[in-house]
Structure formats: C-alpha cells, structure tokens
Amino acid sequence: MNSKKMDIGSKDLISNLPEALIGHILSFLPTKDAALTSVLSKRWRHMLAFVPNLDFDDEDYEDYNRYDMSPLKRLKMLTSFQVFVDRVLALQGNAPVNKFSLSCELGVEPSSVNRWLSNVLERGVLDLDLYVSLEDGYPLLLSQVLMSKTLVRLKVEGTTDFSTDVGEVFLPKLKTLYLDDLAFNDEGGAAFAKLTSGCHVLEELVMIDIVFYCDFFLVSNPTLKRLKVRLDFTDQKPNTVSFDTPNLVYLEFTDTVGAKYPKANFDSLVEANLDLRMRHYQDEDEPAGDSEDSTNLIMEIYNVKILYLSGATLEVLALCCKAIPIFSNLIRLTIDTHEEVQWEFLPKLLENCPNLETLVFGVLSTIHCKPWEDTRTCLSSSPVKMLKSEPADDSVDATNLFMGICNVEILYLSGATLEILASCCKAIPVFTNLIHLNINTHGNIQWKSLPKLLVNCPNLETLVLEGLNYIGTIHCKPWEDTRTCLSSSPVKMLKVLRFGQINLLEKVDVIDKQKEVIKYLLETMPNLEQVMIYYDTSFDDDPSILSTELQMLEKVASPKCKIQVISANIRFS
C-alpha cells in the first residue's frame, strides 16, 4: 500500500465511515490488498465481512521458476493460498457475497474449490467467475452451482468435463452464462440441453472453444437475446447446428462449414457477426459436396440491420449457399477484408441490400485480380452514404470503386487510400453529395493528393484531418501546391485531431511544423466558420500558447472564423 498518498488524517476519515461503506471501498481493490487492511486494527479485521466482492488468484502466489521449485516449497505455496482463501471466507462469516472470482492453475485441491464454492453459494452469490485449470483436472463442476437460486452471472473457464453426469439444472435468476474451453462429452447432447432449458431468464450466452461430441448442436431458449458461439475445430464437431432463439437480438457465430443448419429461428435478430469458413479437405479428390450448405442460416438472418462478415464468409456465401435473401433492413455492412477475400461475390451481395447506408471495409488489397470491375454498376446504384476503408496497397486499380461510391455523403479515408485515389485512379469522380470528409493524415502521406480530391468536392462542409504528422524533409513544405484549391474551398468546419502526436523518435520541433500546417490552412481557406484543434501530446506543451498564436494571426482568410484549441482537460478559445 502506498501510505504516502494517504496521510494519517485520512486514515481516520476512512475509519469514521460506516462499515458498509468501507466494505464498498475495499471491494474496488483486489481481495489480497483489501485483506491487508485487516492488520490495521481489530475493527478493520471485521471490515472484510463488508467486502461483498471477492477475487482470488493463485497466480499471485506463483513463483517465476515454478517448474524448478522443490515439491516442498510448492506445497507450502499452495497451502498458503488455500489457507488465505479459507481465512478470508471465515472472516466474512455469513455476510452476503456479491461477486466471487476464483482463478486456480497451480494445483489447488478440487475439494478446496468445492468447499469455497459451497460457501459462497450458500451466502447467495450473484456473480461467479471461475477459471479452474488443474493438472489433474477438476472432475465435475460442483452440482450446487447449477442449482443456485441467486446466481445472475456465471462464467466457467478451464478444462472441466462439463458433461456426463450433469444433474439437474435450475438457475432461475441466471441472465448471463459464459463458457470457455470446456467439453461436453456426452454424445446424446443431454447435458447442454439441460443447461439451456434450466435457465428461464437467460439473456446472454457465450460459448468459446467448446468441444462437442454430440452429432447435433441445438441452442434453444426463448429468452435469449445475445448469443456468441465459437465451436472448436475437432473431428467430432457437430454435423448439424440449429438455433431456436426467437428473441435473439445479437448473434456472433464462428464455425467451419461442415454442418447443416436445419433450423434457425431468428425472428428478432438485429445484428449478426458471422465468420464461416470452408472446410479445407486434405484429400483433394473429395468434393465439397452437399454436406456443406449454409443456405438456411443465411436466409434466416434476412432481417438484420447490422451485419459483419469475415472475408472467409464471403467465400462460403459464394460456394455453399444456393441463394441469399434480400436484406431489406440492412443499413450497415462491414466486411473484414483482412485476409484474402472472394471479391466476386460482393456485387451480388450488395445487390441484395437495397437500403444499405454504411459500408465498411478493412484492407482494400488484392493480389491477383481487379475485383472492382464488376462492381461499378451495383455500387453506383447503391444507396450507400458512408464508406470507410483502411489502407490499400499499390497494386490496386481502384478507379471503379471510387467511381462507384461517388454518391456518398460521408467519407473516411486513410492517408494511403488518399494516395491510391490520386495515383491509381484514371479519373477521380466528382463527389457531389460529399459533405463530410475525414482523412487520417497521420504518418507519411502525399499531401499533393489532397488538392485533387478537394477540387472534386464542390459541396464539402466539414474537413477532418486526423494527425498532422508527416515525415517530410525539413525544407519542403509539401502543402504548398494546395493553395489554389484550398482558397476556393467551401469547407466551413475544420477539425484537426491528434494534434501534437508524434512518433517517439522525432524531435520536438515537429510540433512547430504541425503548427505551420494549421496556420497555412487558416490563411487560405476563406469559408471557414469554425476550427477545432484537439490537442493530444505527451509533451508538457501548453495548448494555450497555440491558442494565443492562432488568435493573433493577421492573414486569416476568414476573419469571422472561430478557433478553438481543445485538450483533454481544458478548452481554450
């Protein structure tokens, strides 16, 4: 504890608070720190009883050279952890407990774990967070956990055989269930079924890296609102995956396609995040076959408003779906183009999104083909208003892409995409509807690309530059060519974000360079009404200096312009 921060007078102040409040304060500390206060005085010993949130982590007792440790020393450490937990729980008596978090890796005895769980369950624990990964396995999750009348949130992580003899499950208050790295070993699927049907108010279910030995995987629960499932890729994965979740609002699903989806009830789904992957056969002769059919799944999510697809999912859509629905409610589509993507399918997908407003891509890169050739028609009739994209690589001919999006109202570009626009496009379209342009200018960007774009934005109102850092020579002022286009720019609002942010290896005078850019912009843009500069630097530079300097500029092109310098703490204007 850092006693320098708290003077003796303050210790008295704390001690004078009612015990429940002290307990509340202590619950913001890790339990082992809170427990340290119990040595302060007799009264403080009792404080622990008022700490409703407990977390125990046996890693705190871990020696760095665990494997070299002598058996005796190891035993001593384990024992001291177990004794610590026992003592804290004893001190707490029968006080109600809110949250209990236990993380055991070192080899705590299962009987101890069960003893502690019994204790907190009896005291009405609401939130249980278990990470139990023992060498000899943790044979069976204490059955009382699955019969708790008070639990609202349950998280179980670690190698637990969750399976064979799951007894009765009755968790009447449970709203959140989080399972990670577990196995359901029974082939009949009864264990999982018991789990989902024993929770009558369940709202959120998360299952990550779960091994399933049953042929079918069925999630059936009438109250479920949020579902995240990531099945482990083993030979014994289920052959069919079904969803009976009429109230589900959010779905996140990762799977290798090998399954059929005979039933998918998603009447209320609003947002979906899908990562479906083709199963790559080792034996080339084996055809993809009828066993891979994701049609039903895709058809059933037709009502979503927000959709996020991994790049691999596009491939699955192209090859494993007989049809895709019309996504009439879809307004926001994100495609993670991080990995190689089957671009050919994109036009078809976009055709089926008649009301799409926002389209977000990751990296716009491709190795072999020019994917955009086919997209021109569909994109230019797409109602998409906002396009965001990450950096692209040089080999892309993005002409058709940009021609296709010329109707957007809001555009976010990275610096690299700006370059692509300037250098890889045979013609830059006129962005008639563009009113808001955001460019990530942090890093090495070609400022001369900017005028080309700005000239084609006749109705631009807001320009946002994220980061003014550039790696240029000290001598050249790269924005000098922009004067003509800027001086007729209609831009009314200029925002500069991350002002002052630099790379660590650079010299401090870079801030002066950034100031010059701003001054230059102020001197040339005649229609500015408002300029906001967000100061963000780790140096002890004083933003008010910048503010004063800018206010005193004489050659400002737009005299009525209001300039504000905003740092995280204070606003100067």
Added chain:
Amino acid sequence: MIVLKSSDGETFEIEEAVALQSQTIAHMVEDDCVENGIPLANVTGEILAKIIEYCKKHVEGGGGSEEELKIWDKEFIENIDQSTLFNLILAANYLNIKTLLDLTCQRVADMIS
C-alpha cells in the same frame, strides 16, 4: 422543479430529472412528500452543491459522449480535497446515487493502493 434544502439552510432549485438520479429523492417523489422542498439534514450546502454539479452533468442524454463524461468525472474527482471526498461518499450513500458512490469509493481505493 424540485427544491432541496441543505442542513445549513441553503436551498437549491433543480430540475426533476437531475434530482431523480438520487434513489432516495426518487422514492420521496413517488411517495409525494416533496411539497415544501426536501430537507436534507445530513448534507451541508457545500457538499450538496457538488452533488448537484455531478448530477447535472450526468443527466440522461446531456453531458456529451461516454469519453467526454469520463474525462469530466476524472477532473471532478481529482479536484476535491480529501475531506470533501469523504463527505461526498457519505452524502452519495445517503442520497443513494450509485454512480457517484462508485466514483468516490474507487477514488479512495486508488489512493489506498
């Protein structure tokens, strides 16, 4: 509008939405006993003013984005002396304003650790 009276006789008139962030006050409003203003015998004017400042900022919808609110909270909590801090804890507890109580208790916990 709701009128709050501190223990040392100061009165504060605030919008209902601001006052309702206190569960204690919310219950009183439900029970309809706020006719002549609400006397808060446990809270001085100085502390009540601070609480009102916090509640005004945190009223639903106003105050700005989550990020901006966090920054404001940080500034708010770092700019008060320890005795005010503890009085705020007691008052937030009495008035049952969970977010303020958590903010102040977290602050003390940070100071301990």
